Amino acid sequence: MPAVSLREILQPAFKARYGVGAFNIVNDLTMAAVLDAAVEVKSPVIIQVSVKTVKMWGAKLLQQMFAEMASHRPVPATLHLDHCPDIETIKTCLEAGWNSALFDASSLSYQDNLRLCKEVVTFAKKYGAGVEGELEAVRGIEDDVGSDVEGELIPVERCVEFIEATGIDCFAPAIGTAHGLYKTEPKINFERVEAIVARCPTPIVLHGGTGLSSGTFQKLIAAGCAKVNISTMLKITFADSFKSYLEAKPNEYDPMKLQKAVHGDLVKMAKGFMETFGSAGRA
Ligand SMILES: [Zn+2]
Numbered sequence: 001m002p003a004v005s006l007r008e009i010l011q012p013a014f015k016a017r018y019g020v021g022a023f024n025i026v027n028d029l030t031m032a033a034v035l036d037a038a039v040e041v042k043s044p045v046i047i048q049v050s051v052k053t054v055k056m057w058g059a060k061l062l063q064q065m066f067a068e069m070a071s072h073r074p075v076p077a078t079l080h081l082d083h084c085p086d087i088e089t090i091k092t093c094l095e096a097g098w099n100s101a102l103f104d105a106s107s108l109s110y111q112d113n114l115r116l117c118k119e120v121v122t123f124a125k126k127y128g129a130g131v132e133g134e135l136e137a138v139r140g141i142e143d144d145v146g147s148d149v150e151g152e153l154i155p156v157e158r159c160v161e162f163i164e165a166t167g168i169d170c171f172a173p174a175i176g177t178a179h180g181l182y183k184t185e186p187k188i189n190f191e192r193v194e195a196i197v198a199r200c201p202t203p204i205v206l207h208g209g210t211g212l213s214s215g216t217f218q219k220l221i222a223a224g225c226a227k228v229n230i231s232t233m234l235k236i237t238f239a240d241s242f243k244s245y246l247e248a249k250p251n252e253y254d255p256m257k258l259q260k261a262v263h264g265d266l267v268k269m270a271k272g273f274m275e276t277f278g279s280a281g282r283a
Pocket of ligand 1: 083207
């Protein structure tokens, strides 16, 4: 089916309290595998791309690839730009037909973030596109974004003010999760999600999904996390799958067989998350 907006994916998920996986794809193979997983379990899905990947392939090619792949798969899918501090890059993507972007001005002051985020939302609306907003940096660096230290927590009242004043479609607060792999069990701030949602019913975004337990996912999704980002696990599955195939078949030089094996592992990985998040069967 044709691509849908981020709002069309997140609003039903937020209302029914299931999570939709936003998988950071890196190329055609990973994009196809995530979409195929969604088809197999009948799940809505968010194809998410980091700025680093956009720089590698180009905004236009990624959008055209997505539009073509999504058009003949019968599940709601949307194309989203992950952490982007640069408004020009967001504009390039939205002009190319992307559905939404995370405007990441977490390094700026509250006032500057608010002002610029409003501008991004206004611009996005012209294209029928959505915006994810963020106030505090998510801990852990992934694809050159993020921070080594946890940002200072902004009071819930100001988060609510930010969500309402900007008109963003979803909000990513710092809740104790981190990008990359967890070295120790993270301390999740469930209360913060509940407090924001209680004051302002907006889909919350969970960054740093890789490595969390099923119980943590389910508790956060029940509290209002409707978008669940998975990046690290896709990369691990992608690389490990190539490795194990080549180790098992060192004399096999047919790239199609190799890619088919990697595709199969990626589908399995994505399906697992879709089942855990409760999005399976919702498309
Ligand atoms: Zn993130």
